[in-house]
Amino acid sequence: MSDRQSPSGRRRRVRSVWPSMVPLAVVWCLLWGEFSLFNILAGALVGAVVVIAFPMPPLHLHLRPRPVALAVLVGKFVVDVVVSSVRVAWTTLRPGASSLTNAIVRVELATPSDFVLTVVAQMTSLIPGSIVVDVHRARHTLYLHVLDVNSAEEADEFRKRVLEQEERVVAAIGGYAHDIDERSDRPVREGGTKR
Amino acid sequence: MTTFFDVVAAICMITGSLLALVAAIGQVRMPDLLSRTHPATKPQVLGLGLVLLGVALRLREPEAFGLLALVIIFQLVTSPVASHMIGRAAVRTDNRGEERLVVDELSEDRPQGRADEGDVPDQR
Structure with missing residues (x-):
């Protein structure tokens, strides 16, 4: 990166320390169990180091968190985790595990953003029954191994569920193509409704 | 009220432990590596969450809540990475259990099981 030498680049780098340092200081205090002045200072020091x-690598995020959409995202996610956990538990325990059939499904995300890709991959991975086995970053495509899929129709249904998940993520946190043109504030794809 | 919380805590812990047990049973019963990864990484996250919820309800000490929250947050962040690394390794070493796949769109795109050839190589 060329901006490492220029003064403005260095200033930007110093400023970019804060967003990571503050959460690290909070974690430090939580680990010690109290928010005393000494813990906060020590945590800030450790965080800075x-x-x-x-x-x-710098992240150029243009997030617009929307409380309602975020609540919908988290709520649906918790429900999905519980329902899928029960399903996977049943798949594990039911007779005839050897006749189990799976699928590797390709999902092409609509948002050309590394951050959205990461969040969707992470959340999809946490929902039992699917793991990300490969990612094509340039085509923002996820390849997911899905447990207990019996037909191509069920695979399509799963693909639709991941794309709905992506829509909820974009609606909740915004999906700008920050990695394609970081200076432009033009959204590549508006998610959700304008408020 | 105290008894009520204790009962809820007990239910949470037992359910969580059962889910962890299911994860262990899955390791024995599932037929191939990728199928095994599913019960190993996910019901156990919910199981751990329930156990921690039970602990929080039983302890009822605010100082402990932060620590318990940290445990589950780190679990949520690291578990998908772990399962992804296993899955990726499985696919690339040709351990994808082909005979059990009804759809395999990764092989259609990349017969060698590598999806990222020609991908942008920076920032990894």
Whole structure:
């Protein structure tokens, strides 16, 4: 990156320390069990050392969190996790596990954003019955191994559920193509309704 | 009220433990590597969450809540990565259990099981 040498680049880098440092300080306090002044300062110090010693590639996020859509996303996610856990538990326990059939399904996401891709992959992975086996970043495509799929129709149904999940993610946090043109604030695809 | 919370805590812990047991049974019963990954990584997340909820309801100490929340947050963040690494390794070493796949769109796209050839190589 060329902006590492320029003063503005360095300032941006220093400013980018904060968003990672504050959560690390909070984690430090939680681990010690109290929010004393000493813990907060020590946590900030450890956080700063971690962020500076292990720098991450910069993320250019343009998030617009929407409380209602976020609540819908989280609520639906919890329901999905519980329902799917029971399903996977039943798949595990029912007789005839050797006749089980699975599928590897390709899902092409509509949003050209690394962040949305990551969130969707993470959430889909947490819902039992599906794991991400491969990702094509340039085509923002996920390949998911799905447990207990009996036909191509069921595979299509699963694909539709992942795309609905993506729509909920975009509606909740916004899906800008920050990694394609970080300076443009033009949304590539509006998710949800404008408020 | 205390008894009520204790009963709910007990139910949460027992259900959580049962889900962990199912995960263990799945390791024995599932026919191939990728199928095994499913019960190993996911019902157990909900199981751990229920156990932690039970612990929180039983302890009723605010200092403990933060720590319990951290445990489940780290579980939620790391579990998909772990299952993805196993799944990716399984697919790339040709352990995808082909005879059990009704649909295999990864093989259609990349017969070698690699989806990212020609992908942008930066920032990994």
